[in-house]
Amino acid sequence: MTRIMKPTSPKTTKRRSRTRDRLPDRWLLHDAKARFSELVRRVRSDGPQRVTVHGRDEVVVIAAEEFRRLKGDPTGKVLIAAMQASPHPDIDIEPRRMPMPVRKVAL
Secondary structure (H helix, E strand, O other): OOOOOOOHHHHHHHHHHHHHHOOEEEHHHHHHHHHHHHHOOOOHHHHOOEEEOOOOEEEEEEEHHHHHHHOOOOOOOOHHHHHHHHOOOOOOOOOOOOOOOOOOOOO
């Protein structure tokens, strides 16, 4: 039995060359999924890694320390500093306390 081989389409050839010629910090989505542990290792050693979908950058994988540095500390220190540096320090922002009704309880 003779098998007829179809010639490779230009689209297939283009995809192969794109994989081979990609930049060192860019990953195709299917490569990133298949080699996730290597992606994580490269983030630690080489820095942020970009993951592309259909030729466009979609996400950037960064180290946890870098993320914490960029995100900031969620303690509220920035808000407190901004309020202390206010040009109107005489404004009282203490919330008013309203008396709450008390119900009678039979014991």
